[in-house]
Amino acid sequence: MFLSVFDVFKIGVGPSSSHTMGPMTAANRFLELILSNEWPRPSTGAQVAAIKVSLHGSLAHTGIGHGTGRAVILGLMGEAPDKVDPDRMDAIIEGVEKSGRITPEGHPAYQFQPKTDLIFDKKQPLPGHANGMTFSAYDKDGRLLVKRIYYSVGGGFVVTDTELEQMRARKKASQGTYKVPYPFASAKQMLEMAERSGLSIAQMKRANEESQRSREELDSGLDRIWEAMRSCIERGLKVEGIMPGGLNVRRRAKHIHDKLQEEWRSNRVNPLLANDWLSVYAMAVNEENAAGGRVVTAPTNGAAGVIPATIRYYEHFHEDWDRKGIHDYLLTAAAIGGIIKHNASISGAEVGCQGEVGSAAAMAAAGLAAVMGATPAQIENAAEIALEHHLGMTCDPIAGLVQVPCIERNALGAVKAVTAASLAVKGDGQHFVPLDACIETMRQTGYDMSEKYKETSTGGLAVNVVEC
Template sequence: MFLSVFDVFKIGIGPSSSHTMGPMTAANRFLDLVLSDEWPRPAGAVVHGLKVSLHGSLAFTGIGHGTDRAVIIGLTGEQPKSVDPDRMDAIVAEVEKTGRVMPPGHRGYAFQPKTDLIFDKQQSLPGHANGMRISAVDQDGRILLTRIYYSIGGGFVVTDSELEAMRTVAKKPAAQSLKVPYPFASARDMLAMAASSGLTIAQMKRANEEVMMDRASLDAGLDDLWQAMRSCIDRGLREEGILPGGLKVKRRAKAIHDKLQEEWRSNRLNPVLANDWLSVYAMAVNEENAAGGRVVTAPTNGAAGVIPATIRYYQHFHPDADENGIRDYLLTAAAIGGIIKHNASISGAEVGCQGEVGSAAAMAAAGLAAVMGGTPEQIENAAEIALEHHLGMTCDPVAGLVQVPCIERNALGAVKAVTAASLAVKGDGSHFVPLDACIETMRQTGNDMSDKYKETSTGGLAVNVVEC
């Protein structure tokens, strides 16, 4: 099993990797398909228009998560990594005005968002909670081409046939699409390979990545990821005002940051100083995410603040912190994230927020334990502690917006990650619950969890908090 660090961490836009980045990517994929020879085009047939239906969690919380905007923008050919967040409103307004999308390289297609983009809350698609169907039609409205896409978390998008193939491969652990030197599919495998090779988790992950690229390219890519995370923190610490969406949630990161800087300059005693800094960094990222800004999936947008906050904490409170340490952190975190995704899920619509903030905390704890000098066993222990204490966490965003409880939840996830790493490196690596058992427990808990607690905003805080 191999999942690249650049699959786990992807630069994109907010507010949701599964509900914003994923649908935008699906729209891009469908546009490519329309131009390809991969479908049986009837003689003389011309694609005149496009139609989209959203299902499951995409239908229930799509408005709050900006899924409709993402689909419209994706159908114009824009991509999550490169679209200018400041131009998105203008792009949507133009499509609404003209009733057409004009992606580069295409002839342009009729698309009326109010009638051609449907939120279907009645019919769920069988493969995953985040399903969507995109169709191309001729002048008379006859369907020429249809594809079902699933946004499976963290910005990953697959067709229905690809999803079935993934599940088939998952039943055959020996199958390996890319031959890498350390193909660990579980924490147990990872520890065994570390013991036999004498390498750290970061070194094994690096060796796997360097099958696809040279060292300089890998390091440059890792540095770009951290630069994007750091820029997101800095923007979040500068911005003020009300977050979009109607809840009238105020940005708080800047005000808290100003108070912390004042305390720092005055040398006033603050017993929870480290926690305060962790929290403000995480909140800054997730306020930016809620505003639709540029973020990095870590492993999702809804959990994007935990890892940047703990890296900034590492820089702030560890005098030996350097760029090589940050690279090792990201590689280690990605290794843990890949194991979780392979054996359970990072999708809130599939397993609740335990799969998002819980996974992010486990990854962050592992990365921090690694740069604190932890052994592979201590790193695995750190990830397990962090994940264990998020088990059962529901995904119940108020009004379908990634604001309440999501922003503060990232802050607490970062605090738990640092605590887990600290506990683990003070031990000898031996512990009662293996990480693999904790991941399997998360998967089972997610399967047992009611759908109303899995990013549908039909249960939990989403129905017990009066919207203002």
């Protein structure tokens, strides 16, 4: 099994990897399909003249708060998550709404009226996944020419219905797509390969990555990931005001950061200093995400603050930090994230927030333990501790917005990750619950969890907090 570090960590925009980045990518794919020869062309020579889109399941229930409709429009205009300019998005969408047309580069203009051609279908979920969407193209006379179903399966990953079946078949057979030196599909296999090879988890992950790309490409890509994360923190620490969406939630990261800076300069004793810095770093990222800013899936947008916060903590509080350490952190975290995604899920719509913030905390704990000098067994222990103490966590965003409880939840996830890494490094790697058992428990718990608590905003805090 091989999932690249660049699949786990993808640069994009907020507020959601599954509900924003995924639908935008699906729209890109549908545009590519229209220009391809992968569908039967009508003998009449009819051309695509109009496009319609329907959103289903969690995408329909929380799509407005997550900006899903906006993402579809941007994607149909040819904008991609890693390239779209956040400052231009409103103008692009306004242009489509006024003209009733989409004009992606390399295509003719297509009819698309967002009010009538973009449907939030809350009644009919699609069978493959909670995040389903249907794209349809018609000729000028309204005849259907081509239709595709896509699923946004978490972390910005998008697959067709056929690809989803193939992916599940490969997972069942524990077969990956790529040949790599260390194809571990479970934590048990990872530890066995580390023991046989004498390599660290980061070294094995690096060997796998370098079987697909050069060392220079890998290292420069890792630098880009961390720079995007770091820039997101810095932006979030400077901006004040109310976040969009109607809840009137105020940004707090800058205010907290200013107070911490004041304490730091005055040398005042703060027994919670490390936790406070961790929390403000995570909150800065997720406030940026909630505002639709540039973020990195880690492994999702909803959980994007945990890993950047713990890397920044590593820079802040560990005098021996260096560029190689950040690379090892990211590679180790990606290895753990790949195992979780392969054997369970990182999608809140599939397993609740245990799959998002829980997975992020496990990845962060593993990465931090690695740069603290932990053995592979201690790293696996750190990941298990962090994930175990997120089991059962629901995804119940108020008003479908990635704000409450998501922003603070990332702060607490970062604190748990650091605590888990510290506990594991102080042990010998021997522990009672294997990481694989914890991951399987998360999968089963997510399967048993009511749909009300899986990113539909129909249960939990989403219905018990009165909007004022």
